[in-house]
Amino acid sequence: MGQRQDLLAGARKCLAEKGYSRTTARDITAASGANLAAIGYHFGSKEALLNAAVLESFDEWGNAIEEAMAVPYEGEPIDRLEGFLALFLAGSAEHRTTLVASVQAFAEAEFVPEIRQQLAAAYDGARRGIAAMLLDVEPDRVRAEDLALGSLALAIISGIALQLFIAPEPTPSARELAVAIKTLVHN
Numbered sequence: 001m002g003q004r005q006d007l008l009a010g011a012r013k014c015l016a017e018k019g020y021s022r023t024t025a026r027d028i029t030a031a032s033g034a035n036l037a038a039i040g041y042h043f044g045s046k047e048a049l050l051n052a053a054v055l056e057s058f059d060e061w062g063n064a065i066e067e068a069m070a071v072p073y074e075g076e077p078i079d080r081l082e083g084f085l086a087l088f089l090a091g092s093a094e095h096r097t098t099l100v101a102s103v104q105a106f107a108e109a110e111f112v113p114e115i116r117q118q119l120a121a122a123y124d125g126a127r128r129g130i131a132a133m134l135l136d137v138e139p140d141r142v143r144a145e146d147l148a149l150g151s152l153a154l155a156i157i158s159g160i161a162l163q164l165f166i167a168p169e170p171t172p173s174a175r176e177l178a179v180a181i182k183t184l185v186h187n
Contacts, residue, residue: 003032003034003038003042004038004042004043006032006033006034007028007029007032007034007038007039007042007043007049008049008052008053008056009031009032010028010029010030010031010032010033010034011023011028011031011032011049011050011052011053012053012056012057012097012101013031013097014027014028014031015050015053015054015057015100015101015104016096016097016100016101019104020050020054020104020107020108023046023050024046025039025046028046028049028050051108051112051114051115053101054101054102054104054105054108054115055105055114055115055118057097057098057101057102057104057105058101058102058105058118058119058122059122060095060098061095061098061099061101061102062122062126064088064091064095064098065088065126065157066129067091068084068087068088068091069084069129069130069133071083071084071087073133073136077134077135077136077149078178078181078182079178080133080134080136081134081153081156081178081181082174082175082177082178083174084130084133084174085156085157085160085174085177085178086173086174086175088157088160088174089160089164089171089173089174092161092164092168096165099161099164099165100165102161103162103165105119106119123154126150126154127147127150127151127154128142128147128150129150130149130150130153130154130157131146131147131149131150131153132150134149134150134153135149156177160172160177
């Protein structure tokens with residue numbers, strides 16, 4: 001890896017271990033093996049480096065979701081959602097550091113327009129992709145009215161991710177979530 005990539009890796013490690021506001025430039029250089037001047041040279045500031053690391057982490061979380069969406073699921077949309085959630089939940093433990101950094105991306109989006117724009121673009125793509133997966137159609141066949149289904153599923157995914165982040169033990173399983181959705185619809 002080059003020094004720029006080392007800095008990004010060090011910043012991501014610090015984000016996961018210390019958080020955005022508690023990470024210092026010295027923490028990043030210690031984690032990356034780079035020197036302080038390299039931060040300015042490659043990123044301009046510690047904040048710009050941390051923002052880049054946050055965006056990279058969010059992209060990684062998005063990639064994990066895309067991998068889970070790529071699996072062919074059978075049955076009705078609720079069955080496909082359950083299958084997706086089961087795979088998503090099963091892989092969540094190994095992506096905890098990515099989840100931590102992604103949660104920080106949401107907080108920073110209020111203050112960093114670049115992060116907000118990237119998150120908005122990621123959500124636009126995710127709505128369409130998730131709706132396509134649930135409806136078992138190609139993404140370009142998703143109609144405007146189907147995007148609400150993608151938004152609802154994305155809200156469930158984001159909410160479950162936050163529950164995993166805060167308290168993993170009581171987080172419901174994919175099956176329990178599917179039963180809860182069916183109860184909501186049928187009562």
